[in-house]
Amino acid sequence: MNDLFAVVMLLGIYSLLSASFFVAMDAVDVAFTEAAVGAGISTLLMLVVITMTGRKENTKRHKPFLALIVVIFTGGLLLYGTFDIPHFGSADSPIHNHVTPRYINDSINEIGIPNIVTSVLASYRAFDTFGEVVVIFTAGIGIMALLSVAHHSEDNHKIAAVNDSMHERYLVIRIVSKILIPFILLFALYVQFHGDFGPGGGFQAGVIFAAGIILYSMLFGLSITRKVISQPFIQIISAVGVLLYGSVGLVSLLQGGNFFDYNVLLTDPVAGQHLGILLIELGVGCTVTSVMIMIFFNFAERRELQQHNNIHNKDLES
Amino acid sequence: MITGLFNNWIVIVLMMSGLYIVIAHGNLIKKLIGLSLFQTSVFILYISMAKVEGGTAPILAENIKELSNPLPHVLILTAIVVGISTTALGLALVIRIKEAYGSIEEEDIQILDNLPQSKTQKKIMDGEQ
Amino acid sequence: MDVLLEIIASLCLFIGSFICISGGVGILRFPDFYTRMHAVGVTDTLGAGMILIGLMFYSPDFLTLSKLLIILLLTLLISPTTSHVLAKAAMQNELKPKLQQKDSDKELNSSNYS
């Protein structure tokens, strides 16, 4: 299929399908994340890039047979490897035997929240999650280094004039979105703070919150959204999220415990765990929200600049 | 007996189609799509491993005894968000490549790299724009 | 009483599934974009609504019921909006509806946007 637009649409369908699969496999938290990330943000980013780089794939496939041979060989080896893997759904496979029983049996006493995924994510494996948050933060910095454009305030008007204002052409969308955006933001906060009891948490809430802001900026234009959320503000928030996360670990270190040992935060260990998880999820939420918004803003800004330049060039030529 | 391994085979098929796209297609965006396909197949492998027969979602509630394994869920949850950030980084690189070379096809880029004069000409042309 | 609830819920689910399937057949079989959109737009709202109402009868507690209600409201809000916007965008980008079954029209439609 040569039309990249169709490929991206099918990728969106595939992502929705895989999220349904995650629900069927009991992984509600994962399905939550995949729903927000795969179907929403990823499809959008791909689309923005395709409109910038061209919709058609005009490549001559070089050596598909070699690729086919490599793929079939690797696939055969992997297939051979599967015969030793424990069967699907079997309760006695090694993955269920080592550390998992402790998570399942003791987490309610040690951490005191019903969602085991959250307690493993934010408490037992907090160091791991810290690494992930730093990776996300670094990706945000990298994208900023690659794509951010220097600002001149007088240019903004020209760029905004080129960039067609969607809200003027689609009245119905404007009204419906004005109803929906507060609901989306509120729902993101619900997901953030309800993560202890149901599916949810900082990662999901961050992506949903960012999706709400992205919807706003798509409708009313980037320059108006910039007035609400400026680039320095976003940068500061993303750094504050990582700092908050790290400082919780540092405070527990100074209190005499291990890094990310929340038992020492308060006199009551379980209350300390609650506080620690709340703070850490907040940090994750801040970082993920701001990095997602930052990524989208940089992409969209690049695109507006490109279109502005295109039209400018046309004017010069004619 | 055979059906117990069915999930792994699905994963292998998905993984290999992702690998094939990465190797055989020259378009950089298509390569990224292949990578994300590969990535999703790994997610599916982990999640299907975590499933226990008769278990439910790992959120404790009354009168629920058997739970699925929460550990792979945690790993994959973070991996999805990290995956989107790295994909976005790749897309940003693609945009810069497009600006520098004027093309996102692997073959064209290699040709431009091997002909230094034409590349500089291209750059001059870009600079004029 | 329980039996009555069960029957009502099953009936709602059945009607909803039937409408959804008819919409699915519609999106596959109708000749051009606007008729397909009509099939999807109508059946999405009604079919989804019926299925959600059917599920409400099954819900064990108030929280589940209210969440289903929220989903229903969102569906009622979003589904017609997206249909409207899609039709408007297609119209503005000069995708012509197929008015008559003619060969020339067919070529015009397929060459317009692919």
Add this chain to the structure above:
Amino acid sequence: MLTAATLAIFIVMVLAIIRGIVGPTLYDRILAVNMFGTKTVLLIALLGFVMGRPEFLDIAIVYALINFISVIGVLRYSDTNKLKHSASDIETYEKEH
């Protein structure tokens, strides 16, 4: 009845995928994605009841919202794409004549 409804939704999803793959115009594909999204909402709600833990309807709400956002985004970026294309078309037209 729950299982039957789930099966029905599955069938509709398959039909939508076929339209997404075939769909000659761009808008057909968007329509297929949109329909697939609403069906996913229903499928997740139904699956919750089938598996006996219906308290996870939050996911379905997220789907409904994200579906809306992605359709708006697709329209936004496919629209201006068309503008750009038409401009380049004009250019080639002028060159030819």
